[in-house]
Amino acid sequence: MSPEYCLVLSTCPVGDTATNLARLLVQERLAACVNVLPGLTSIYPWQGAIESSQEALLLIKTEKALYTRLETRLREQHPYELPEIVVIPVERALPDYLQWISQWLHDTPSP
Template sequence: MPANHLIIFCTCPEKDTAEKIARLLVEGNIAACVNILPGITSLYKWEGKIESAQEHLLLIKTHKDHYPAIETALRNHHPYDLPEIIAVPIEHGLPEYLHWIDSCHSLK
């Protein structure tokens, strides 16, 4: 059975940005739910240097057909030049929960 649902990871530099993007996605009916995990430490290489930042992680739950719209929204509203946008298929899940994801927005 193909995976029809995704969890999309996206880090944000601060709480206000994370909440603004989460609200945009849910109110825009392209994500059913966005969890915001505060206080993560990211260690990464950027432009040849090792950097460290405190960030907020978005866990975006959606139907796979909404990925293009979510990617576009994140690119348009994220302050980073290169935002983290990583989608992972949901291979298994409570059927009622997956149905709820679908019911939160209409697919075009």
């Protein structure tokens, strides 16, 4: 049975925070690729007020089987009290790309 894949979205502060989170998830093989998209303006209600923040969006590519571990690690490292973590199932993608994702996630790193 082939693995199922998902795209995880998470917003975070721009700058080092976004880059460090992305690098951590890839280094720990919880994600094969994380795109960091800076330049977002998020408008949202928080603690009785309408807030506005400059953020980066992380597009995290992984397998569904790793989601729980990824979510736990992201929550541990995320600076927000309530981080945005949204999962979108991948219905279809280039098979070679999906194979590349799985290869990174499951190959044993070299010593």
